[in-house]
Amino acid sequence: MVTGLFDLDGRVAVVIGAAAGGLGERAARALTAHGATVALADLPGAGVGLAETAAACGGTTTAYAVDVTSEVSVRELAEQVLARHGRVDAVVNAAGVMLRKEVAETTVEEFERIVRVNLTGTWVVGREFGPRMAEAGWGRVINLTTVYAERVGPVPESAYYASKAGVVNVTRSLAAELGRSGVTVNALAPAVFYPTAMTAPLAESPDRLSWFAERTMLGRLGDPDTDFGGPVVFLASPASSYVTGQVLYVDGGWSAW
Numbered sequence: 001m002v003t004g005l006f007d008l009d010g011r012v013a014v015v016i017g018a019a020a021g022g023l024g025e026r027a028a029r030a031l032t033a034h035g036a037t038v039a040l041a042d043l044p045g046a047g048v049g050l051a052e053t054a055a056a057c058g059g060t061t062t063a064y065a066v067d068v069t070s071e072v073s074v075r076e077l078a079e080q081v082l083a084r085h086g087r088v089d090a091v092v093n094a095a096g097v098m099l100r101k102e103v104a105e106t107t108v109e110e111f112e113r114i115v116r117v118n119l120t121g122t123w124v125v126g127r128e129f130g131p132r133m134a135e136a137g138w139g140r141v142i143n144l145t146t147v148y149a150e151r152v153g154p155v156p157e158s159a160y161y162a163s164k165a166g167v168v169n170v171t172r173s174l175a176a177e178l179g180r181s182g183v184t185v186n187a188l189a190p191a192v193f194y195p196t197a198m199t200a201p202l203a204e205s206p207d208r209l210s211w212f213a214e215r216t217m218l219g220r221l222g223d224p225d226t227d228f229g230g231p232v233v234f235l236a237s238p239a240s241s242y243v244t245g246q247v248l249y250v251d252g253g254w255s256a257w
């Protein structure tokens with residue numbers, strides 16, 4: 001009964017924000033390694049980055065352009081993947097943007113741009129993919145928040161913190177609405193993993209990176225392939241069937257002190 005719980009053979013997963021170099025790429029690599037066919041999606045123009053991810057995955061992938069700030073674009077992505085593969089079993093939304101700026105210097109337009117991608121985008125992805133999975137009676141929606149969703153960090157990023165706090169309750173809301181249709185909705189909350197485009201400024205100073213590492217209970221930064229890829233596979237697979245509406249902190253114990 002407990003064998004094959006992490007098996008994704010025959011499943012189709014969509015990873016948004018999948019261009020090479022980010023956590024989306026690592027999610028795609030972990031999912032293909034466990035047998036899933038993965039639809040890679042990122043902003044129009046991210047083609048080279050998606051090709052690099054496809055090459056790194058090794059398994060079966062297809063590539064799509066999407067902008068999560070456009071509900072039409074997200075709907076088209078869902079329809080294209082369904083038309084191409086006939087099913088969608090999981091969606092990982094790793095699209096995200098950040099703004100490092102003090103509140104007094106941040107415009108409303110800048111604040112709303114971050115919220116539009118991180119929060120509204122997450123809601124739209126859930127709205128477009130969730131009901132389609134519900135029709136099939138099985139599905140996994142995996143959102144990306146952060147350890148800074150329920151607290152704030154040392155760097156001024158008010159729009160980012162606010163947007164990621166919102167992702168937590170969008171996750172719970174969708175989980176409540178979709179649960180009886182067999183669709184689970186959860187969020188991963190990473191700490192700092194490694195210098196992706198988003199975290200590169202934090203990693204510029206070795207002192208700052210070691211500060212992050214020391215703040216974890218494990219005393220190290222996360223490995224994006226194993227420490228992040230493992231939880232992605234868990235939440236995408238039958239192994240997490242009774243887990244929904246949750247935030248899984250993937251942070252080496254950071255948030256548990």
Ligand SMILES: NC(=O)c1ccc[n+]([C@@H]2O[C@H](COP(=O)([O-])OP(=O)(O)OC[C@H]3O[C@@H](n4cnc5c(N)ncnc54)[C@H](O)[C@@H]3O)[C@@H](O)[C@H]2O)c1
Pocket residue numbers: 016017018019021022023024041042043046066067068069093094095096097117144145146147189190191192193194196197198199
């Ligand atoms: N890297 C970390 O340590 C870390 C820590 C905590 C949370 N996160 C979260 O994980 C997610 C991925 O972060 P990352 O570090 O890989 O960042 P990243 O910048 O490397 O990747 C983000 C991806 O999202 C894409 N994207 C941006 N706007 C988009 C849009 N409108 N539509 C579609 N795609 C869009 C980008 O093109 C990029 O490929 C983000 O939500 C981030 O907040 C990352």
